[in-house]
Structures are given as structure tokens and as C-alpha cells.
Amino acid sequence: MSDEERHPDDVQQHLREVQELLSRQKLVEDLVFRQDMPRHDLVEDLVHRQHIAELQNRLDELHPADIAYILEALPLEDRLFLWNLVKAERDGEILLEVSDAVRESLIETMDPEELKAAAESLDADELADLAPDLPPEVIQDVFQSLDTEGREQLRAAMSYPEDTVGSLMDFDMVTVREDVTLEVVLRYLRRFEELPDHTDKLFVVDREDHLQGILTLEQLLINDPEKQVGDVMRTETVISFEPDDDADDAAQAFERYDLVSAPVIDSEKRVIGRLTVADVVDYIREESEQEILSNAGLREEEDIFASVWDSVKNRWAWLAINMVTAIVASRVIGAFEDSIEKLVALAALMPIVAGIGGNSGNQTITMIVRAIAMGQVEQSAMKRLIRKEMGVALINGVMWGGFLGAMAWWLYGSWQLGLVMTSAMTLNLLLAASAGVLIPMIRSRLGRDPALGGSVMITGLTDSGGFFIFLGLATIFLL
């Protein structure tokens, strides 16, 4: 099997091969267009076609996820060239795998018929994922082409808000009855062409689809086939979800209990779908990506080959907010211009107070947000946490503030200035610590996402607050 074995680095290898083929392809095109020798046209056309055929062959062999990966890594022009070479029936699965930004760039180039064909190759839950990016008339057409069950599933899948279990679940599953023997189950499974992906357990249901228990493939395989399903199925500690459950909670449960799949049930305990670890892994990755991006002020994942204008739009909102907080801070300084004119050292020292306050506040808020996300902070712990963070801020303030105060004294020869520096640092760190605990705690109590925009708020606060505290103290005590 040595030749066919796949290795994690292979997708990089695939990418390089495709790039190689593409660049040879371009070389030929350049020749065709540039050279004015009609006799050679035919030959070059042949070479051209041969390269395209080679590329197409390579693509046909690749896993849809690998093609998605390659499409993401190519500049727009090459990406669309390659996209046209992909077999129409594979379009759907590939569109599911690429990132939102790249998906848009691909869908833009497809006509309604192609989109319809691509969409029809998908399951209801996959279709629901793709639907927001498709033109309404395409969805309408696809919907018409489904059978009643398919329509109902699609309607259900599209009805659940993002970040719920319902939006992640699929409808593929194998159910069995509890009053049959394992032998019967084994024979039943042999009638399948294939099992749904990630089938590690069968759902045991009654006639009305009410969940009775779980028969893992393990139990099915290690037990005597004469035994009844009801005797070996698990009925205790069965982990199931409801479609309205928070996807975050489900992801944590998958992680905590090492699940591969779990049933999704409605309020009457009827099995209506299934959640698999593949969906959960994708969700975890997307969520953490989203958090890292939004921390840096990016609205969404950016196609690195996006146009300059698309990038500007993606980064616009954050820069605008940032500018507002910067202008506020600037006006705080403006209010103390007289003081700065009298003692210009203040201008050089004030960014230190603001900057370190911002960093320290970000440390606190990050820690609190993570603890809240893990469900580990009861509101009752707030006082204790504030006390602790105040303690940390006090130590840092005295230690770093003391050092910076000494530096200011040494630089500007005024121990009073040093003392103001130390006091301002300490006060701003205390402000940062209390805001770092309070902002996410209050947001979470109000039912908002504690993470969102916390970093902007706290940096805005410690900037303006730091300037105000430092310049205010200096004005009172030094001038």
C-alpha cells in the first residue's frame, strides 16, 4: 500500500503539484497569446489540452477537503480556473468545505443551474448550511425537488438559530428495536450499502421513535448474538441533546465524555437527529478562530487573496470604534494641555500609564471570560475574584509603578513626579482590574456574550482613565 498511503503533509504536496501544473499551463497560454505563429497554434492547443486533462485527473483523485484547501490557497484567477475543472457533481461537497469568504467567490461565478445541481447532491443538513449563501430562487427550486421527508428536514435544519445543536445536527442514523436479538441487528446492518458517517452507536427506539437506549457497536460486537438488544443496550447515562441546546454546551459535553455521536431528541424524547464529533470539531475550530479574529478586530475570516476593498470592509468596524476611543482619550489629554505646557515630562510619561493599564486589564478580562465560558464562575464568586484581582493589581502597581516612579525621578529629577507616576500606575491598574472582572460578569448576567468587545472597552477605559488619573494627579500635586 506504500504508494496510496496518505500522509498529513500530502495536502501541501498536492497544492504544490497543482501550482506546478497551473504555471506550466500559463506558460503555454502565454505562448499562445504572445507568439504570432499560426502554424504552431495546433501544437500548442494540444499541449494546452493535455495539461488541462492532467490537472483534471489530479483533481478527480483528491478528497473534496483537499480540493477546498487548494482552492483557498490560490489567488482568485487560478482559483476560478481550477473551480471550472472540478466535476459538477462534486461542487456541493467542496462548497461545504471552503471558508465563507472563498465560498462567496466561487458561488458568484456559478449560474443558477450549476448551483441547483450542486445543491441537489447534498443532504438536508448540508443544504441548510449552504443555503444562506445561495440565491433564493435556487433554494426554492431545490426545495421543490425534495420529497416530503427531505422538505421537512430542510425546513427543520434551517429553522434552528446558529450556535444551537439543531443547526449542527444531521438526519442520518440507524435505529433498532429493543425486542430483537443482536443477530437480527447484524443481519439488518448487512442490508445497508453503507452506514452513516461516524456511526459508533445505534439508537434503540420504540414504535413512535422514543429513545429507549443506546446500542454501541462495541456492545453489538463483543456480545453473544443470541442476546436481546434490550439486555445489552445502555439506558443509564445516555447523553442526548435537544435541538435548542447551546452548541457550546454540546461541544463541551463531546469533549468531556469523549463522544463520537449522540442522539438529538425533541421534548417528547423522540429521536429527531444526530450530532457527530465531526460537526463538533468543525464548530470548535470555527468558534476559536472567530474569537481570535474578533480579538484582533477582524469581522470574519478573510480570504487572504480577497480584494483590497473587501479587506477594508472586513476591518472597518473595529478601526472606527478604535478611533472613537482614541479621540475620547485625546480629548482627555486636551483638557490638561495647560499642565503639559508647564511640565512637558507629563507628555512623555502618560502613555506608559495608559499602556500598561490596558495590558493588565486585558489579562484580567481574558481570564475571567474563559472562566465564564467554562461555566466555572458563579456570580457569587464575583466579590472573591474582584478582591483577588485588586490584590494582583496592587502588587503590580507598587512593583512596576515603583520602578517607573524611580525612573521618572531619575530622568526628570523630581521625586514628586515619581510619586505621582507610582500612584497613577497603581490607580489605573486597580481600575483595569475591577473593570476586567465587572465588564464580562455584568455582560454575562445581562445574557450577553461576555467576550464580545471586552478588549475594546477595557482598552478605551484604561487609556482615557490612565491619562485622566495621571494628568489629574500631576495637576493637583505638581503645579
Next chain:
Amino acid sequence: MSDEERHPDDVQQHLREVQELLSRQKLVEDLVFRQDMPRHDLVEDLVHRQHIAELQNRLDELHPADIAYILEALPLEDRLFLWNLVKAERDGEILLEVSDAVRESLIETMDPEELKAAAESLDADELADLAPDLPPEVIQDVFQSLDTEGREQLRAAMSYPEDTVGSLMDFDMVTVREDVTLEVVLRYLRRFEELPDHTDKLFVVDREDHLQGILTLEQLLINDPEKQVGDVMRTETVISFEPDDDADDAAQAFERYDLVSAPVIDSEKRVIGRLTVADVVDYIREESEQEILSNAGLREEEDIFASVWDSVKNRWAWLAINMVTAIVASRVIGAFEDSIEKLVALAALMPIVAGIGGNSGNQTITMIVRAIAMGQVEQSAMKRLIRKEMGVALINGVMWGGFLGAMAWWLYGSWQLGLVMTSAMTLNLLLAASAGVLIPMIRSRLGRDPALGGSVMITGLTDSGGFFIFLGLATIFLL
């Protein structure tokens, strides 16, 4: 099954119950200690014991991951009280589930005998995960108690560096030969008490353990039992890893190909272990946590109930670095004190230039780091990316810089000041864009982690650079 059903919110419920039991427990203790009525001692002692028994019963029913969760959410004192109630044979699995910081706090209270007992209940790969936190003499003792195979596995597991496949793999797996029928495999499996966790495929090997192919449980179940393993096993596109492979690549492969388990082979294609999606999910979660924490300047995940002093240590390094860059920026301002004295408006405007530059640089660097991590940026794309980021910076500079220049003009009545503001903004955004592309690209070319410390470097650069550019331009053109 209604009563035994488990729901993702249940762990929160468990936490509240344990907290309730703990607080009742404390109430009783308070009575015992405070009241001076010897007659009542006996009664209170009984109540006391009854509560402890109740707590112990609750704990015995819980999944080790749930106990870990509860331990994490409790203040140190309660945590250690509860830890003593946990049955000794469960200590090992629970220690594996808690975070590093909490694990340390638990291990500190255990004596060598307890640690040895906890360690001996674990598999070699789990032991290797725990080993760095255990005292050397405990590891030595445990090592002595293992059989030859166990010793070899432990030695192997401990020999692989963190972030490699070897450090994540386990040694539990089921292998079969290709020249037997599925019926034989089914009978073979029935002799197992249980299958290894996450067994979705059996590894087909020859006499020397060389990997020949993969028999999925699906193929085993849907095919006629008379067929030979060799006829239904998959030999193409078998995804396998080597122990030295990068864990990141493996995690991406698991995500991309929706794997549940995969064989780990040595250089001669002998199967030596197995990688499962549970390990990969834990790895993905830890990595993204680590990235979010280090972005905020936290060395590692912090036990939110850690002592003030532990927290200070965890946040120390970043604040020190931040202070160095702040002092450098302050000295840049110090060099222009004469200019600020003459035109104090500069002091109020300069933080805007520095701040927005820093934010914009962070957007660029975050995007580039993510693209590099996904392997989507060839070094050859550098020029193209720099050109694009420069374009974005130019548009933002002219747009936001223009707005801020107009504001400066309006506030201070000097169009020259406005022009300097706009130019300085644009130049600092261009500096931020080029540094945002170059820093991670160069780090990655040098084989370093492109993410690490990028944010600190770029903020330091745009702060000092922004002050220098703005104050420098002002000094040249306005004074």
C-alpha cells in the same frame, strides 16, 4: 430512561449540588467548633458524617470529567476537601482531566504512596501525560512496577516532544490478519471484554505488524461474513501518521477527513500506536486556548482561584516586556519635548496615531499568522500580500487619517497640523501593514512559531514608530 438521562447542563447542576452539600457541611462544622456543648457533640458528629457520606455517594456516581470540572470551579479549600473524598482508584483519571494549574494544587497534597497508586491505574500513554507533574521517585517506582511491554510503551510515550503525534498517541488497538474471514474477526471480537475507546476501524497487519490496510467496523458489519478481510479492507487512501509528525498537521488531517481514529506507524510501516479524535479534540482546544491566552499576555491557563502571588507570576513576563516597549516609546516622545512645549496639541494627538497603527497592525498580523498556520501562504506569496496590505493601509490612512486631520484642523485651527496628522497616520499604517506581513513571514522562514509575541512586537513598533513619525513630521513642518 428519563431519570438517568444526561444533559449538557447537568454538570452545572452537579456543581450546584456539591456546593450545596459543602455549605451544609460547613454549617455543621461551625456548630461543632463554636458551640461548647459536649452533649451535642455526638449528634453533630453523626450529622457531619452523614453529609460526608452523601457527598461521597454523589461523587462516586459522577464521570471523572465531571468531578474534574467541579474541582476546577471550587476555591482551594473546598477543592482539597472534596479531593480527599474521591476514591483513590479514581484519582488517576481525574488528575488527567483537570487543567495543569489545578493538577499541581491537587498533587501537592498527595503523598508518594497515593500518587503511586493513582499512577498505576493509568495506561502508558496517560502516565506519560501525567509524568512531568509527578515527583521523580514516584515515576521510578511506577516504572519498576510495569511489565516489559508497559515499560517500553512508557519510555516511547515520554520520548516524543510535545506537539508531536507521538505525544498524543495511545497503544490500545485491535489488529487482525488479512487472510481470515469476517466471521473469524467477529468471533475474535466477541472474546473481548471491551474494545479500546473510539474503535471505528481495525488495523490489518502482517506477522511483523506491518500495516496492510484498514478494516472499518462499517465494512465488517455490512459485508457478508464469509468474505475475507483482505477482500473488503481498504488499502488506498489510508491515512496514517508517524510519531514525529507535527500534532498540528495531524489535527488538521483529522478535521479535514473527519477521522475517528488512525494508525501511527514507524519508518518501516509497523503499527506502533493509534491516534484518536478524543486526543485530537483535546489538543485543538488546548492549542486555541493557549493562543488566546498568550495573545492576552498570560503565560498559561490560570486557576481562577490561584493565589494572588501565583497570578502575579503568571502575568509577570508580559507586563515586563510591555514596560520595556512603553519606556522606549516614552523616550521617543522625550526626544521631542521641545516641540511639544511649543505646540502642546501634539501631546493630545500623538496617542491617536500610535493607537490606530497598533490596531491595524494587529489585524494584519492575525490574518497572516492564521493563513501561515493553515499552510496557505507560500513564501512566494509574500510580495503579493505586502502589496495588498499596503493598499488596505493606504485606503485606511487616507480615509481615517483624512478625517482625523480635518478634526485636528477644526480643533486647533491649523490646516498644517491637519496635514501632518493625515500624513503621519498614513505612514504609520503603512509601517504597521509591512511589519504585520514581514514579522510572521520571517519568523516562519526561520522555523519559529509565527504567532508568538507578534502582537507585542508590532504594538511596540507602531507605538514608537507612530510617535516618531508624527512628532518628527511636526517638528520639520510646523516649528
